[in-house]
Ligand SMILES: Nc1ncnc2c1ncn2[C@@H]1O[C@H](COP(=O)(O)OP(=O)(O)O)[C@@H](O)[C@H]1O
């Protein structure tokens with residue numbers, strides 16, 4: 567069942583990842599290498615009252631289809647900025663970004679939202695389900711937005727996805743009526759709605775207790791086993807050790823050597839997951855926002871780690 571829904575070429579919408587037509591790595595004259603995600607000298611500058619601030623200082627990165635990548639780094643190092651570049655939620659100041667061959671740094675806002683809706687499932691720390699819609703309606707939303715699947719198939723597909731994340735019995739509840747872990751499961755089902763090849767998650771377990779975090783991680787592992795590519799920001803050293811690759815960000819750059827070791831060592835000293843979680847308390851306390859973040863860029867909230 568899992569394979570049927572999430573596996574390659576098993577649905578009426580192709581899950582097979584097309585090779586990146588334009589996303590070739592530079593390769594000294596050798597045969598170009600194709601990656602699902604390709605970043606070339608990506609720089610992101612923010613204007614601040616104190617002047618220009620470089621959140622990303624020249625990122626070169628390639629991620630292949632089927633990789634499960636953890637992005638780690640101290641708070642403020644540029645992790646969210648980096649993944650917002652890859653989802654097209656935010657734009658680079660300079661440099662190039664190709665995802666599945668699409669030069670997303672060149673897309674205008676409308677085509678970008680449409681592209682994202684079909685190609686990337688985005689998962690957030692605070693779930694970002696629409697509070698006035700039920701769980702199943704939240705899962706149907708990307709299909710409606712991108713006009714994917716026939717309208718009379720959408721509810722059934724959403725229910726299948728909710729079954730896969732063990733949320734079928736909660737389908738008709740509002741987000742405020744289920745726990746944080748359940749909201750995140752619904753958000754994962756929503757991310758899978760249009761069967762995108764790529765899932766991008768910014769601290770998806772940051773607000774879950776360790777047991778719930780582990781089950782969300784297990785869900786991600788299953789998705790990778792079934793052909794998805796996942797890029798996940800995490801502070802959880804234990805989870806980061808279980809993926810196929812870890813990318814360490816420090817001061818807007820990809821760190822290696824001693825700098826990388828220092829970041830990883832500091833993760834060891836932190837609690838693996840939130841000490842007070844919202845999973846086991848009154849579900850209504852879970853944070854929600856008013857609009858789908860995969861449609862519009864989030865406003866900057868400097869308080870987030
Ligand atoms: N819109 C913005 N305007 C100004 N500075 C920003 C903006 N967004 C992020 N920053 C700054 O860029 C840096 C990287 O932020 P972020 O990518 O959110 O870090 P992380 O996710 O690793 O905690 C931080 O110093 C943050 O304050």
Ligand SMILES: [Mg+2]
Nearest residue numbers: 645646870871
């Ligand atoms: Mg962040």
